[in-house]
Amino acid sequence: MITSRPQMEEKTVSTEGEGPPVRRRHLMLKMRKLRQAADLSQEDAAKAMGWNRSKIHRIEYGRNQKIRAADIIALCRLYKVADAETDALAELARQSGKRGWWHRYSDILPGPYIEFEAEATVIRDFEITLIPGLLQTPEYMRAILDRAAGATDEEIQRRIDARIARQKILTRKQSPPRLWAIIDEGAIRRQVGSPEVMRGQLQHLIEMSCRPNIDIQILRFEEGAHAGVAGQFLILDFSGLDQVVYIEAEQDGFYLESSDQTSRYTLIFDKVQAAAGSTERSVAFLQALASGTEPPHLSGD
Incomplete structure (x- = not known):
């Protein structure tokens, strides 16, 4: 300045x-x-x-x-x-001055994150606990939201509708964002809902990974300690603007945009991405779990 x-x-x-x-x-x-x-x-x-x-x-x-x-x-x-x-x-x-679709859900989508996500050109998402929201199936969403304390059926459905609306950025015809999703193996193996819900979720990940703007990598347990052990985060890139790092918290989250902060998280993401290995190996891992077989160990890949 x-x-x-x-x-x-x-x-x-x-x-x-x-x-x-x-x-x-x-x-x-x-x-x-x-x-x-x-x-x-x-x-x-x-x-x-x-x-x-x-x-x-x-x-x-x-x-x-x-x-x-x-x-x-x-x-x-x-x-x-x-x-x-x-x-x-x-x-x-x-x-x-125009309002986007997300204003219909302002009561359940606090903060500016949704608009950031909707206008990002590249989204890099590292998740440890759950499947990334942009890649969740409606059944998986409902299984998560059913556990929300005090949530009514109407509130749950509105949250599902809002998340489905968010996901449309990935399949829009004009300039869909590039999504790099790195998912910890724990999030893949954690059963959310019934076994049928999880099989459907795994199959959805496989199908979405076939899209040219989406890359999905699974960070296997066998990799041990890694650069992202401190927690999950997202990096959002915008055309003509600096990056924003988003760290989710209750209600909204934290937004980091100084060059020192974004450079640090970019380096962490790059290291986690390298540890996760190829997208082909990750898809093979998902296919094995979806079919009910245990994926081979990394040493045997």
């Missing part, structure tokens, strides 16, 4: 808890960079526009502030931005 500006401009955008949606984050970041490229402080820009400085600050850092396309166009003219880029940023401002 710029070190010569007042402290108000040096604060970073935090994504802990209820951070701004992805499109808005991208727009905010872009408007900061354009102002800085024009060699203007927030105070300079506000004075030139006849605005309060706080308005510039809200456009660049506001969590829940709606950004008007007209304001973006006016600022772009001040910053001498080309017409094509100005039009693109104005359209981004219009899009950032």
Whole structure:
């Protein structure tokens, strides 16, 4: 960040808890960079526009502030931005105010994670306890949610519907995200629901692994201690934005986005991925379990 500006401009955008949606984050970041490229402080820009400085600050850092396309166009003219880029940023401002499908489930999907997931270009998911949510069957989901304390049948069905809606990003026609899922063997062997539910879940993993944008690897017990023993996490990549690391917790979770933090988790994921071995070997493991036979030991592969 710029070190010569007042402290108000040096604060970073935090994504802990209820951070701004992805499109808005991208727009905010872009408007900061354009102002800085024009060699203007927030105070300079506000004075030139006849605005309060706080308005510039809200456009660049506001969590829940709606950004008007007209304001973006006016600022772009001040910053001498080309017409094509100005039009693109104005359209981004219009899009950032639109609600996605997930708002129908805001009561059961707290925090910004779902929008991050929906707009990610690459999702790297390391799971220890359960099958990744994007790869669960409805029967597997229900077997998990039936154990939720105090959940009504209606709440359970809404959560299942929301998770199925989430999964559609993997099969959409336009630019589906690349999913790298590394699943600990414990999550594969843990029986969730009946044996029939687990067989259906294993078969679903096999089928999904055939999709060109999905790679599934199983981290076998025989690998012993590994780089990911501290716990599961996801890394989300976005076009034109930095990565976000998501660590799930009750209600929502933690969002890490400093370069030091994301680089550390990327290294951990790479090491776990190397330990998990090839996708072909992982699919063979799943096929053996789905058919009721014990997979061979790694030394015998």
